[in-house]
Amino acid sequence: MNGKETKQYLIGVDLGTSATKTILVDENGIIVASASCAYPMYQPENGWAEQNPLDWKNAALVTIKEVMKKSGVAAGEVAGIGLSGQMHGLVMLDENNELVDDAIIWCDQRSSSQTKEMLDLLPMEKWMEISANPPIAGWTAAKILWVRENKPEVYQKCRHILLPKDYIRFILTGEFATDVSDASGMQILDVKNRCWSDELLGVLEFDKSLFAKVYESQEITGYLLPEIAAECGLSIRTAVVAGGSDNACAGIGTGIVRQGEAFTSIGTSAVVYSHLDQYTQIPGGGLHLCCCAVPGCWHTMGGPQSAGLSLEWFKDKFCQDLIHKADEEGSSFYNAITKLVEQIPIGSEKLLYLPFLMGERTPHIDPLYRGAFLGLNVVHTQAHLLRAIMEGIAYCLADCNDLLKGQGVHVVSMRACGGGSRSIVWRKIMAALYQCNICTLQQEEGPAYGAAILAGAGTGVFSSIQDTCDRFIKEKDTLAYNPEEAETYQKYHAVYDRMCESLRADFTALANL
Template identity: 40%
Template sequence: MKYLLGIDVGTTGTKVVLVTEAGKVTASAFEDYPLSTPQVDWVEQDPEDWWKATMKGIAKVMGDASVKTREIAGIGLSGQYHGAVLLDKAHHVLRPCILWCDQRTTEQVEYISKRISKEELLRITGNPASYYFTVCKILWVKENEPQVYEKLSHFLLPKDYVRLKLTGNLVTDVTDASGTLLLDVPERRWSSQIVDKLDLDKDILPDCRESIEISGAITKKASELTGLNYGTPVVAGAGDQSAQAIGTGVIKEGVLACTMGTSGVVFAPTSLIRHDDRGRLDSFCFAIPDTWHTMGVMQSAGGSLRWFRDTLCDAEIKEAENKRQDVYQLIVEQAERVPAGSENLIFLPYLSGERHPHSDAKARGIFFGLDMRHHKAHMIRSILEGVVFGLRDSIEVMKELHIPISEIRATGGGARAKLWKQILADVTNSKVITVNSLEGAAYGAAILASVGSGLYNSVNEVCNRLIRVIEETYPIKDNVKRYEDYYLLYRSLYPLLKDKFAELSSL
């Protein structure tokens, strides 16, 4: 039997899964690592932590499954978008990686907007300039750390640093490259026009390939460090949201992926590139050749609930430890006692600013309508509802772009909560589906490896064979009507508060 290895380099840790060619997960490992926040709005990580976590994860799954390394047909990579890994000529890391959620690059966004018109950026990259794109981080280093920039020879995205350690090659894929703001997204290649206008050196760009292409093979050194067979192929892979979509069978128009992880994402594959002229969504290359996707991202989805847990749920944490239960299950159970609408309590989930559709790093979270009748359970439910309201904001923009939506597939940690899925169905008035794949982006990376290594002919073939629907959640009619009124009120709040957010940040 042949096996595939899927590796997802995430924000909080790296997941490694070992999957049979028939799609069964035989072993899974997760190795966490820290975030660094040296200043307000700065978020960084040490790329060596990703590599150490990858090595540990590989050792664990291989040990747990008792599989011989020669049985691994291919390796797929996935990872967090937008991070800037800067390397010198010897491929040594020059500084900690500036992550996707870092918000220090406001001035660089203004610089890009002066050098390149919004219309030209949309035409070439499918997106307007915003603080999270990789090029903004590179430009920040150029201006603020010139001694580092002088040594810059190459840059990579997070998963591609792990690829470098595995294969020795400087390669990325079209999905991750789309998140740099340096890719000609319609043509699926680097844009010399953008590179020149931003006065960057084209030689810092890694080779860019389609997600199913082989990007290299395990080197002798990597074989010694990981135990993997020398010469095992490594495919290009994909950014985490593209890989997550693949891993849940979201591969055609009409099917929407909704990820409720630390961040929240709505993701729609499209046969033609579709971008919003107002830049309220991202338009990237998809992991299937000649396919694109439109994506809306909110900064704090599950992150909002995690903040609430860490700040106000000491009792639940202790109870979960005593009962050996998931603390989030205990938290969400409280919200089940509260009616839809949380009795007029609305939560704005802007704890880390907001990305889509507002692109406002200064936005902040709010409980709107809090009064004496509200208890902890109301606050919990309002968080669940506020996150879904925020996701619906992006869905509404997709509808404006005439992107068809026939079903929503829920993924991420939030998809394990029945109440959260019911709220998603009610707020969007859509059928919400859960599939048999629970390993997310790492599983999607393994699927891409199965195609690149020749076990399957196409992503469509393997997804149709391996992905199955296991649960369907339908909207409750009375809740749909109630939530419509609350959503319209929610949607009106950000425009009223935008200037006040900016004023607050300047104090």
Template identity: 35%
Template sequence: MGYLLGIDLGTSSVRATLVAPEGDVVEIAARQYPISIPRSDWAEQDPELWWQSTCEAIKEVMHKSGTAPKGIRALGLSGQMHGLTLLDEAGKPIRPAVIWADKRSQEECREIRGLVDEKRLYSITGMPIATGFFGVSLFWMKRHEPTAYDNVRIALLPKDYIRYRLTGEFATDATDGSGTLIFDVRKRNWSQEIITSLGLRDDLLPEVLESSEIAGVVSKVAAEETGLAPGTLVAAGGGDQAMGAIGAGIMDQGIVGSVLGTGGQMITSIQEPVFDPKQRIHTMCHAKEDAWLLMGAILAGGLSLRWFKENLGGVESLAGDMCGISPYELLSMESEKVEPGCNGLVFLPYLAGERTPHMNPKARGCFVGLTLSHTKAHMARAVMEGVTFAMKDCLCIFQDLGVPIKSIVCSGGGAKSPVWRQIQADVYGTRLAMLSNDEHSSYGAALIAGVASGVYEDVLELRNKQVSNEHIIHPIEKNRPVYEKQYSVFRSLYPALEGAFEMLG
């Protein structure tokens, strides 16, 4: 029948996952690439480097598994959401891609609020106005780089650029489109009303497909560069959150995913669109045509611990290199020795501003409560706890909206740390399931390719293809009152510091 290939174009790396028709992961390969920060608040990446890295990952996964080109039946795509990639008439990138972490468009966000009624925009798009979104970045381009804007042939989301290089076809899908701020999540298509209100060109926008539709086939040119067979089916795929939800089995209402990657997402499937009156969360299309996703997002989840490791974890990095141990594992081991609550030390993980629930690009990260008794281990654990408190903010909004929460599945880099998993269970106050497969987004993209190519009848059949729960983490009862008190302190700090964040700019 042939293998299925999932490609996930993440923020820091691309991952290629080969999956057997039975649902077993056969092989994984990855390539990393950097984020460019040419100016303060800017965040960009090179689309050509995305493509080169994707080609290398595909070749490696085929080589390591011994898979012939024709041994792959179909492939699907997943990718970082919200980013903007502009191509000219020749299909070449006009400039570096603006990714989700970019904050240059703060003034444009204010202007958009004057052009479109904010409540009306949210009721259509399910998105609060925020920097880094495709539509906002396109609005910025129109104002600040008009020559480039005028020369644009097509505007694509990141993973759609990879699909274009594979197939030569321009398209997006409903899950990724719904993260752009110019998309109607109920109609699952571009919002002409919002596009017109912002004065944007609708001729720049690609066709919208559903995730399990065939978007094209691998071209001869792409086959030479990737090692894939010409004519291999390519599914539309989706944004990394929707594909991650598929890969983690989040398809039925009541199952919640706690995802700690570079950022952090709390995500669940819903049967009808739900909109938060306070506009603190995102409502998006799911990979199923009759389902949607409710998502709270924080900007610096694993990124907060990476910042700590890179700036304060020099000893752990050196020791890890000498002993062949991840510095993150060493930091986790040190953190495990610290009592829950870190002796009154609290960390606000707003190192890149914040989305849920504050929607404030000017928010700052900080430690509050430092004393002479605190050590680096206390600070490392406080980072983990602070990120988890921010994730709980998202979970509390779900509860406020009456969304059922039956179980929580944890995934991402944060789920690899035993101490961080336990912190999540204790802070959320419920048991966590950890899946044995942690390649959720690329795995979900491979499964979607299976639906598109007829291996599976429909998305619902994928319930039976999920990798079973490997670990169940139960909350430790004696830790819960400690974290309830600490969370109350955490919740009080943003309102107290908001004015200071504004003055700091």
């Protein structure tokens, strides 16, 4: 060893919608290397969303190899890998463990009729009792039903059904496994008892053998295959733990591991996430309730599917001038829009945006909802529309936070993560609508960092998940909310909520034309 003390390292892999982010963390919680690799999303029809799992495979392997190369860490020093990933996606393998089709991902809304079939099979009360959530078009069970009904030849070839991150696990280890947090979003898990529901599988006529074994998030599910270890510069003794959904791992990565703690993440979608020490049913399903990556705990989450996606859509379609200007000035597009929207008053001069480009999940559960600008006037400019998008996403998040308050969960300080949290304007809007302080963190790797902590807990490098979070995760800045701004936003928020409800029937009629 040439007198050099051997350290232990962990890898966290976060399989996102737009890219996979991988980090290498040392035993002191310090990120020593990171890498990312992007890939496309395909939308062959209105409301559909698909990705090729081979893109995920390539991204995972490329980024793992890159962090190992950048760091110079020896193969035997990496104790474990944790996996985080986008929820609800449907990956199907045949008897030879080959893909039978592209993956239908979380924001796909094609299976709205299948949710009605699910309610015909069992009443809402039963779905809430077992799966803890109402049937949702974006969740995995409805997707499976859609494939069985619309692509029977694909379904007949299927021998294994995996979630996105669990396909990467299979690539790394050859093992079929999942974790309780990600499995909660499949609509076939008994969420209270943290196991597959034989009753739901039976009602849906799904063969239980199609589904992987369920683990707690920090449990070891396998070790690297020799060929993968050799390719990535790792060891066959490198363990792969169960990991968790992107939101559950973000909970760990932001230190939200105790009752009443919460974070907001704004990425492609946006989420208000709150930790629960005890199982607590959410009436009406306005918030999702899932198993947490902390053993024996649960979490709520809710928020618009088209958060950052709304901003990306508007940027790509209507902001080419800003993109070119930012390139010429050597700055980022997002810095440019921050400067623009700072000049627009609260309420975007009476312009509202409904962030429902891909239907909606919480709190307005309806796959037929669509996006809309309401109150357009000749005074409105590109900057007004950009600010209205940011405000519309925050109104939806505030609806979810209000549901938390209705359950007796009062958050006095909200941690913020994801790309949107870097915007001071967005944080001010959220603070006013939540009526609480917004805190940022010293490190912002959220899900990938949480996955690495889970790997450390599972391999014994770290102690308990909570203690590790207390040691490593520190707040950086705190933004106090402005009571005057909060009062103004309350008035706009009330109009937003009325518009959401009054347009529901019209969105349905529009979809049925």
